[in-house]
Amino acid sequence: MPEPPTMSGPSTATPTSTRDPGRVIVFTGPKEGVGKTTTCLNLALAWAGSQNRKVVIVHMDPLCRNDLNFVLGNLNPPSLASMIQLVGDSPTGGLGRLLKGRIPFSQWGVGLLPLASSRTEFQKLSPNVVVKILGSLAESYDLFIDVDPFFPMQVFSYDLADLVYWVCMPQRSHFEATYSLFNEIKALHFPLDKFEIVVNQANLPGALAPKEVARFFDAMQKKVLAYMPWEDLIPEFANTQKILVVEHMQSDWVKSLRVLLGRTMEQPATVKHWDTFVGAEEFGASADMLWRPASGAGMSEPKPAPTAAAISDIPDFWDELKGKMHKFVVAGMETEHIRISDDPKMNDENRAKVGLIIENLLQREQGLSLTRAQREMFVTELVDEILGRGPLEALLRDPAINEIMVNAFDKIYVEKHGQLVLLPMRFRNDEQVVQVIKRIVAPIGRRIDESVPLVDARLKDGSRVNAIIAPLAVSGPTLTIRRFSAKPFTSDQLIKFGSTTPQLIEFLRATVIAKKNILISGGTGTGKTTFLNMLSNYIPEGERIITVEDTAELRLLAEHWIRLESRPPNIEGKGEITIRDLIKNCLRMRPDRIIVGECRGGEALDMLQAMNTGHEGSLATLHANTPTDAISRLSAMCLMAGTDLPMNVLIEMISSAVNVFVQITRYPDGKRRTTYITECVGRDGAKILTREIFRFYQTHVDDQSKSYGYFTACDYVPRFYDEFKLKGLEIPKESFMSERTKKKNGLPNAIDDLLKQGIPCPDNVEVQGAAV
Numbered sequence: 001m002p003e004p005p006t007m008s009g010p011s012t013a014t015p016t017s018t019r020d021p022g023r024v025i026v027f028t029g030p031k032e033g034v035g036k037t038t039t040c041l042n043l044a045l046a047w048a049g050s051q052n053r054k055v056v057i058v059h060m061d062p063l064c065r066n067d068l069n070f071v072l073g074n075l076n077p078p079s080l081a082s083m084i085q086l087v088g089d090s091p092t093g094g095l096g097r098l099l100k101g102r103i104p105f106s107q108w109g110v111g112l113l114p115l116a117s118s119r120t121e122f123q124k125l126s127p128n129v130v131v132k133i134l135g136s137l138a139e140s141y142d143l144f145i146d147v148d149p150f151f152p153m154q155v156f157s158y159d160l161a162d163l164v165y166w167v168c169m170p171q172r173s174h175f176e177a178t179y180s181l182f183n184e185i186k187a188l189h190f191p192l193d194k195f196e197i198v199v200n201q202a203n204l205p206g207a208l209a210p211k212e213v214a215r216f217f218d219a220m221q222k223k224v225l226a227y228m229p230w231e232d233l234i235p236e237f238a239n240t241q242k243i244l245v246v247e248h249m250q251s252d253w254v255k256s257l258r259v260l261l262g263r264t265m266e267q268p269a270t271v272k273h274w275d276t277f278v279g280a281e282e283f284g285a286s287a288d289m290l291w292r293p294a295s296g297a298g299m300s301e302p303k304p305a306p307t308a309a310a311i312s313d314i315p316d317f318w319d320e321l322k323g324k325m326h327k328f329v330v331a332g333m334e335t336e337h338i339r340i341s342d343d344p345k346m347n348d349e350n351r352a353k354v355g356l357i358i359e360n361l362l363q364r365e366q367g368l369s370l371t372r373a374q375r376e377m378f379v380t381e382l383v384d385e386i387l388g389r390g391p392l393e394a395l396l397r398d399p400a401i402n403e404i405m406v407n408a409f410d411k412i413y414v415e416k417h418g419q420l421v422l423l424p425m426r427f428r429n430d431e432q433v434v435q436v437i438k439r440i441v442a443p444i445g446r447r448i449d450e451s452v453p454l455v456d457a458r459l460k461d462g463s464r465v466n467a468i469i470a471p472l473a474v475s476g477p478t479l480t481i482r483r484f485s486a487k488p489f490t491s492d493q494l495i496k497f498g499s500t501t502p503q504l505i506e507f508l509r510a511t512v513i514a515k516k517n518i519l520i521s522g523g524t525g526t527g528k529t530t531f532l533n534m535l536s537n538y539i540p541e542g543e544r545i546i547t548v549e550d551t552a553e554l555r556l557l558a559e560h561w562i563r564l565e566s567r568p569p570n571i572e573g574k575g576e577i578t579i580r581d582l583i584k585n586c587l588r589m590r591p592d593r594i595i596v597g598e599c600r601g602g603e604a605l606d607m608l609q610a611m612n613t614g615h616e617g618s619l620a621t622l623h624a625n626t627p628t629d630a631i632s633r634l635s636a637m638c639l640m641a642g643t644d645l646p647m648n649v650l651i652e653m654i655s656s657a658v659n660v661f662v663q664i665t666r667y668p669d670g671k672r673r674t675t676y677i678t679e680c681v682g683r684d685g686a687k688i689l690t691r692e693i694f695r696f697y698q699t700h701v702d703d704q705s706k707s708y709g710y711f712t713a714c715d716y717v718p719r720f721y722d723e724f725k726l727k728g729l730e731i732p733k734e735s736f737m738s739e740r741t742k743k744k745n746g747l748p749n750a751i752d753d754l755l756k757q758g759i760p761c762p763d764n765v766e767v768q769g770a771a772v
Helices: 036-051 062-071 080-087 093-102 119-123 127-137 151-158 172-187 210-219 233-238 252-266 280-290 318-336 344-364 372-387 392-396 430-444 491-496 502-513 528-536 579-586 603-611 627-639 647-657 721-726 739-744 750-756
Strands: 024-028 055-059 110-114 142-146 163-168 195-200 224-228 401-408 411-416 419-423 454-458 464-468 478-482 518-522 545-549 561-565 593-596 619-623 660-666 672-684 687-701 707-713
Touching: 024 036, 024 151, 036 055, 036 062, 036 110, 036 142, 036 163, 036 252, 080 119, 080 127, 151 172, 163 172, 163 252, 172 210, 172 344, 195 210, 195 252, 210 224, 224 252, 318 344, 318 372, 344 372, 372 392, 392 401, 392 411, 392 478, 430 454, 430 464, 430 478, 491 502, 491 528, 502 518, 502 528, 502 672, 502 687, 502 707, 518 528, 518 627, 528 619, 528 660, 545 579, 561 579, 579 593, 579 603, 593 603, 603 627, 603 647, 619 627, 627 647, 627 660, 627 672, 627 687, 647 672, 647 687, 660 687, 707 739, 707 750, 739 750
Parallel strands: 024 142, 024 163, 055 110, 055 142, 163 195, 195 224, 518 619, 518 660, 545 561, 545 593, 593 619
Antiparallel strands: 401 411, 401 478, 411 419, 454 464, 464 478, 660 672, 672 687, 687 707
16 A cells, blocks of 8 residues: 655745644646646645645536545545535534544545535535535645636635645646636635646647747636646556555656745645625526536626625734835826726726726735735725725715714714614814815815815715814814715605605695695704605696705606805905895796795795785795794794895785794604694794694604604694685595594594504594684
């Protein structure tokens, strides 16, 4: 019986019998038939003999699953898939220990573990379970993985590998396939320094000369590790259960193999997360490619690695590496003539080019201990810093985020699904925050510096931006971005969200068509603009609408729509155009409807005058917590106009101009609801009288601060109800019956619905609307 082979490679590393973490070495290539399995087998035996360590060959190539078994002496190992079927699919250490006892080993200390023995077995495998089992085996053995040139399976193995031997032939078609695949590998953020090129059968007649081969790989920033010669004994030994590294150690091929042995000795086992980003569906679908005759690479796109938000373990050198690479990336952009562009298509192309520059720089970094996911995160973040808006770029791509708040360089909050969340991401320092703010406001013609330390602006996508820096911002530069949906919310969506009901929407639709003046009030972030957008869709086609805003946010669907936006003063304090100026001007533009995005000051008086001078059906918003507060605030804003109007005149103007107040409230659980619809019914001396038409009653708050309640009418029919009929609008008077009255009359009602759900609903929750 031959002795276990022992070989000395060029490395100075010394063999050890102590139990170090297992290495994972992958053998693959651009095509079938390149000799990767022969290389894997011989190196495994050489490694086991020289290092006194057991090696498990995990072969994922079904075309070779019987070859290795025959050469190693008919070990007849069970497949990993069959073992999982015996014990279930729980990826535990117990399963790994069970496999250790069942893996047969040859006399040379090399065992076999085929991934699967049939297509059916393979299709049942879960990649996450396979990874966990391999991780358990690596605690006791070194793993040599033989992988078919099918791209998803290659990606699966690269996620685990300490070292990859890329075996190819000295043929142009192999090099072209290698070039294409290595571009894909780089795009998936694998470091190319763990890939070693092995050119097999390098001395065959007609093969490309080594100089030409080297020139090709030099262009890819790779060196050929070893040129393996043709060996006549390999096919003979394969048919006689002989192994070259055992029977003929002095052959030129075995001598070349020592280079691989030395390189393997130099490669330490890296810390692994034992995870993969190849999905289960894609992994199972690989069976169709693996269990058919080889026809080339059989490449398909794997699933991308996880986004940056999924990575939490950031190395300490992260920011330092970014700073180091930043200047080299900028220099590369100059060489490639890459310019920052507002054109989305051009910007996408630039991102791809800059990402490639960063990836190439990463490939040159020696000993960089980053996982593939971390490399992808690094590239994305650096591209965002150079071409975009730094850490905010990923947030701006998330449609679920409504508001972004940068309180300091290391404190970034977002509002998502109605809740405020502190994110783990951060800027490097205050200077980076200021640079991002400048990049945001520069394309829209605004500036921010010590002389102009605050800015309020609108981005091209409609988002509203407010930024303030030192000396006004004491704790550091602050940025707030309020985002709006690309498509305005419809009434059906608001009903689905629980913000309102069909009954309320139908009433408000009729009120808009009947050209009643409506004021929408609410606190900051309650959804006033969203609700105003929705109501504006009920304005009949053909009516001329003019909107006046500080920052253009409204997105009406009307055809006949003119948008006006105020303008702040320039750096010299000149050129300001206020909301008041625009309201006065739009009166000369023959409007059918005037919509004021938000009243904040003296423009409230001009708006009331417009409502009282034949411009019915106008809409506006203002900040207030209740309809009563809205009236008080409206009075105060009119006084800010600087006119000496007597209070009784002002009260008369408000009572005659405003027909309906709509109150929007944001609850602690993030829910936004229409809490009041109130009619202004006149005045009594210095008091403005109102009556509630509809309202929302909160009845309960659970342990998670989730609020419950019901919408109800208030047993009051508005005074302008008869005008609905004149417009051909049918609103049944039963719509104004309260839920409490329905309950008393034995009719279906929201109170009983809540009680059936086990939600408390006190009897005294309702209080009738009264005069204010």
